[in-house]
Amino acid sequence: MADKKVNPSILPGFMELLPNEQILFNNMIEKVKDSYERYGFLPIDTPVIEKSEVLLAKGGGETEKQIYKVVKGDTDMSLRFDLTVPLARYVAMHFHELSFPFRRYHIAKVYRGEKNQKGRFREFYQADIDIIGNGELSILNDAEIPSVIYTTFKELGFENFTIKINNRKLLQGFFENLNINNYQEVLRIVDKLEKIGIENVRKELLEIGINQEKYEKIRDFIMFEGDNLSTLSFLKELKIENVTFSDGLKELETVCYYIEKFGVPKNNFKIDLTIARGLDYYTGTVYETFLNDYPKIGSICSGGRYDNLSEFYTNQKLPGVGISIGLTRLFYQLREAGIISADNEKLIKALVIPMDDYLDQSIEISNLLRKNDISTQIYLENAKMSKKLNYANKINVPYVIIVGEDEVNSNIYTVKNMKTGEQTKMTIDDIILELSSRN
Amino acid sequence: MADKKVNPSILPGFMELLPNEQILFNNMIEKVKDSYERYGFLPIDTPVIEKSEVLLAKGGGETEKQIYKVVKGDTDMSLRFDLTVPLARYVAMHFHELSFPFRRYHIAKVYRGEKNQKGRFREFYQADIDIIGNGELSILNDAEIPSVIYTTFKELGFENFTIKINNRKLLQGFFENLNINNYQEVLRIVDKLEKIGIENVRKELLEIGINQEKYEKIRDFIMFEGDNLSTLSFLKELKIENVTFSDGLKELETVCYYIEKFGVPKNNFKIDLTIARGLDYYTGTVYETFLNDYPKIGSICSGGRYDNLSEFYTNQKLPGVGISIGLTRLFYQLREAGIISADNEKLIKALVIPMDDYLDQSIEISNLLRKNDISTQIYLENAKMSKKLNYANKINVPYVIIVGEDEVNSNIYTVKNMKTGEQTKMTIDDIILELSSRN
Numbered sequence: 064m065a066d067k068k069v070n071p072s073i074l075p076g077f078m079e080l081l082p083n084e085q086i087l088f089n090n091m092i093e094k095v096k097d098s099y100e101r102y103g104f105l106p107i108d109t110p111v112i113e114k115s116e117v118l119l120a121k122g123g124g125e126t127e128k129q130i131y132k133v134v135k136g137d138t139d140m141s142l143r144f145d146l147t148v149p150l151a152r153y154v155a156m157h158f159h160e161l162s163f164p165f166r167r168y169h170i171a172k173v174y175r176g177e178k179n180q181k182g183r184f185r186e187f188y189q190a191d192i193d194i195i196g197n198g199e200l201s202i203l204n205d206a207e208i209p210s211v212i213y214t215t216f217k218e219l220g221f222e223n224f225t226i227k228i229n230n231r232k233l234l235q236g237f238f239e240n241l242n243i244n245n246y247q248e249v250l251r252i253v254d255k256l257e258k259i260g261i262e263n264v265r266k267e268l269l270e271i272g273i274n275q276e277k278y279e280k281i282r283d284f285i286m287f288e289g290d291n292l293s294t295l296s297f298l299k300e301l302k303i304e305n306v307t308f309s310d311g312l313k314e315l316e317t318v319c320y321y322i323e324k325f326g327v328p329k330n331n332f333k334i335d336l337t338i339a340r341g342l343d344y345y346t347g348t349v350y351e352t353f354l355n356d357y358p359k360i361g362s363i364c365s366g367g368r369y370d371n372l373s374e375f376y377t378n379q380k381l382p383g384v385g386i387s388i389g390l391t392r393l394f395y396q397l398r399e400a401g402i403i404s405a406d407n408e409k410l411i412k413a414l415v416i417p418m419d420d421y422l423d424q425s426i427e428i429s430n431l432l433r434k435n436d437i438s439t440q441i442y443l444e445n446a447k448m449s450k451k452l453n454y455a456n457k458i459n460v461p462y463v464i465i466v467g468e469d470e471v472n473s474n475i476y477t478v479k480n481m482k483t484g485e486q487t488k489m490t491i492d493d494i495i496l497e498l499s500s501r502n
Numbered sequence: 503m504a505d506k507k508v509n510p511s512i513l514p515g516f517m518e519l520l521p522n523e524q525i526l527f528n529n530m531i532e533k534v535k536d537s538y539e540r541y542g543f544l545p546i547d548t549p550v551i552e553k554s555e556v557l558l559a560k561g562g563g564e565t566e567k568q569i570y571k572v573v574k575g576d577t578d579m580s581l582r583f584d585l586t587v588p589l590a591r592y593v594a595m596h597f598h599e600l601s602f603p604f605r606r607y608h609i610a611k612v613y614r615g616e617k618n619q620k621g622r623f624r625e626f627y628q629a630d631i632d633i634i635g636n637g638e639l640s641i642l643n644d645a646e647i648p649s650v651i652y653t654t655f656k657e658l659g660f661e662n663f664t665i666k667i668n669n670r671k672l673l674q675g676f677f678e679n680l681n682i683n684n685y686q687e688v689l690r691i692v693d694k695l696e697k698i699g700i701e702n703v704r705k706e707l708l709e710i711g712i713n714q715e716k717y718e719k720i721r722d723f724i725m726f727e728g729d730n731l732s733t734l735s736f737l738k739e740l741k742i743e744n745v746t747f748s749d750g751l752k753e754l755e756t757v758c759y760y761i762e763k764f765g766v767p768k769n770n771f772k773i774d775l776t777i778a779r780g781l782d783y784y785t786g787t788v789y790e791t792f793l794n795d796y797p798k799i800g801s802i803c804s805g806g807r808y809d810n811l812s813e814f815y816t817n818q819k820l821p822g823v824g825i826s827i828g829l830t831r832l833f834y835q836l837r838e839a840g841i842i843s844a845d846n847e848k849l850i851k852a853l854v855i856p857m858d859d860y861l862d863q864s865i866e867i868s869n870l871l872r873k874n875d876i877s878t879q880i881y882l883e884n885a886k887m888s889k890k891l892n893y894a895n896k897i898n899v900p901y902v903i904i905v906g907e908d909e910v911n912s913n914i915y916t917v918k919n920m921k922t923g924e925q926t927k928m929t930i931d932d933i934i935l936e937l938s939s940r941n
Contacts, residue, residue, distance in 0.1 A: 068816060069815055071556065071591045071592075071595040072591075073548075073549055073552060074551060074552065077551070078549075079548055081600075082545060085544070085545045088547070089545055100849060101876075102879070103853075105524070105525070105849060106524045108519065108524055110512055110625055112516070112570070112625065113513065114511070116508055117510065120508040130574075131572050132573040133581070134572070152511075153510075156511060156512070157520060162893055162897050164883060176575065186550065186551065196883070199883075201882045203861070324866070376510035410539060410542075410545070411542040411544070426763045430649075433541065436540065438540050438542055440541070443640045443643055444639070444640050454601055457601040
């Protein structure tokens with residue numbers, strides 16, 4: 064027996080749930096997984112620890128500052144900070160064993176030593192899909208991805224959400240046409256429009272040397288409001304003579320046409336010319352997804368098209384398109400917004416309570432229920448009936464089956480519905496039928 | 503485009519699978535999870551990184567040498583090396599929010615910087631269940647655990663396995679009765695019997711000061727062969743007057759009686775007086791599980807009863823009983839032994855191949871299949887039919903649906919069974935029926 068106790072605590076910025084909430088979280092993961100699999104994405108699982116030279120091959124930026132280093136022996140190792148870099152390494156490493164287009168999903172934890180603040184986590188689940196082509200990849204894939212987003216969020220119980228779509232080539236061509244060379248920098252400012260407002264965007268643009276005339280053209284462009292058809296018309300009418308712009312416009316038009324074919328309803332997707340995605344590796348289509356009733360939550364699913372997934376590991380050209388859902392943050396925010404609560408989630412279907420000397424028969428009944436795939440617990444401790452029923456209440460089990468002398472003699476058991484308090488006498492066959500039907 | 507490429511590789515001792523094997527591995531996890539849930543165990547998920555003072559509260563031994571330290575800021579952090587220490591911390595930390603007996607399962611990765619050797623992994627999945635009591639926990643739980651082991655391995659497709667059972671009190675009492683005080687040391691040697699043979703056990707015992715007379719008593723004890731009833735008789739007939747021994751014997755008898763009640767067939771469990779489990783925190787029942795046809799694989803599921811789960815974090819007395827399956831090692835060994843192979847595992851049910859200009863109709867069919875929960879991929883790239891069919895072969899998809907002019911005009915589609923090569927003409931409704939029934 065140790066005398067000096069260590070305080071049982073976890074690190075700040077890490078999420079840990081009680082079982083009733085963990086069940087909700089796991090259900091969320093299950094639904095995302097089912098939806099990804101329905102679209103023919105294959106699972107992979109990569110090591111959490113990788114060589115630092117692999118994870119940081121691109122180098123620089125926030126990534127390097129946020130990374131968790133791992134110490135054991137001489138190798139410089141780190142924890143992965145996303146699932147994209149491990150994918151890039153995976154595809155380059157297993158190139159000759161994979162079939163392209165390679166469609167994979169990966170749902171797993173990643174690590175970022177971010178500043179500690181509410182709703183930001185240092186360990187969190189990402190749920191990614193990507194489609195990787197060998198040399199080239201049809202633009203049609205860019206149209207299929209939103210249908211995966213749509214199906215996934217429908218499965219998660221949402222109706223009122225919008226997948227916002229844009230194309231980086233369109234933006235790049237537009238800025239090139241204005242003779243703006245530092246367009247990556249401009250994009251990063253434009254991307255903040257929703258957050259900081261147009262006046263601050265103006266200020267920041269002027270600060271980096273954009274003049275008033277050009278600012279106004281940018282403003283008219285990013286502030287354009289209309290449905291998809293009128294946005295496409297507006298873009299055409301700009302009559303911008305720039306190949307990149309024309310390519311982007313053509314891609315966006317194709318993507319919008321086929322998104323509908325892939326079954327996404329018109330009011331669940333929308334062209335939004337302000338969506339740029341801060342990351343500079345996106346090269347074409349970009350996506351962000353918003354819950355219309357909870358704009359403050361921000362984008363819940365983002366991604367896009369990139370030209371060259373594994374450029375730091377191989378000379379193979381591997382274009383791809385993909386999305387990522389930050390599940391831990393999403394769960395936290397949905398819970399904070401009161402959209403999900405642990406009230407009605409039950410994993411255990413029945414608690415069998417033996418009375419007095421009827422343990423053997425209680426075990427038999429538990430065996431039967433479990434054989435019929437009904438999740439069952441049997442109360443094995445020595446306790447008064449009131450304590451046993453109190454336990455049933457606390458673990459939130461929907462049915463309690465009491466096994467005593469009368470029950471064993473008559474083969475008719477007392478089933479208590481813990482929600483209604485109602486007690487019914489039933490045969491074992493009826494209990495199995497009743498509990499199986501209530502999935 | 504980066505010019506100097508980083509070699510895309512992973513660290514030694516880490517397992518990474520191709521998708522077809524990953525599917526098999528995930529199926530294994532699913533089955534274990536389903537079985538654990540059927541017995542009313544609740545899920546938890548704890549951080550992979552914890553404070554070193556928490557993980558190493560017990561201190562000393564192999565653990566400290568094998569631990570991966572994590573560096574970021576000032577806090578001394580480490581990666582968990584098992585799921586038991588995090589459970590001990592979890593139960594102490596959330597004590598007032600949990601209901602006891604608390605039954606949890608946890609399937610997750612753990613990290614140990616072991617020596618690099620074949621079949622040993624530094625990152626591996628463990629699948630644990632534990633039942634924790636508040637103050638006390640009925641011995642009946644020790645009898646229920648083997649039924650979870652039995653169900654789990656049956657679900658995994660095994661028939662011929664043996665759950666070996668012993669009781670540490672029995673061993674302790676036996677050694678006390680021989681006036682052997684360093685019985686923990688003796689147990690560690692006895693535990694190696696299977697590996698090193700009786701002659702080496704003798705040598706090692708004599709080395710630590712056990713005399714020949716005592717050795718012979720120990721030998722007769724651990725070498726006893728018989729079915730459960732005769733083992734229990736043998737133990738009774740020893741007439742050892744030691745309270746610990748008597749307690750252990752009574753517990754073992756109760757556990758054996760109820761294991762059968764819990765539905766474990768007689769030939770799937772057996773008392774084995776040599777099972778001691780090296781770890782010194784087990785205090786009563788101990789389990790090890792062996793595949794009878796593959797004795798070399800060693801124990802595939804071990805565990806036991808302990809007196810005080812969280813003694814390093816709280817004064818609450820929390821006895822428990824649990825088991826752990828090392829899934830990564832098990833998967834590796836089953837694959838090496840040729841027991842599982844990736845041959846017949848398919849996640850994608852159908853590949854829709856559009857001909858010429860029939861993309862829209864192909865998308866429609868994919869949508870329909872997916873709505874009917876049939877995992878479907880559509881081939882979106884520009885390629886010759888031979889390349890498309892070759893892709894279907896490589897991804898190992900069971901059905902290909904070809905959509906061309908004839909098909910669209912007649913609403914009758916060509917479905918190719920990729921295993922038999924057989925081509926059938928079918929309506930969409932029939933396709934859905936056919937593919938749904940083949941789960």
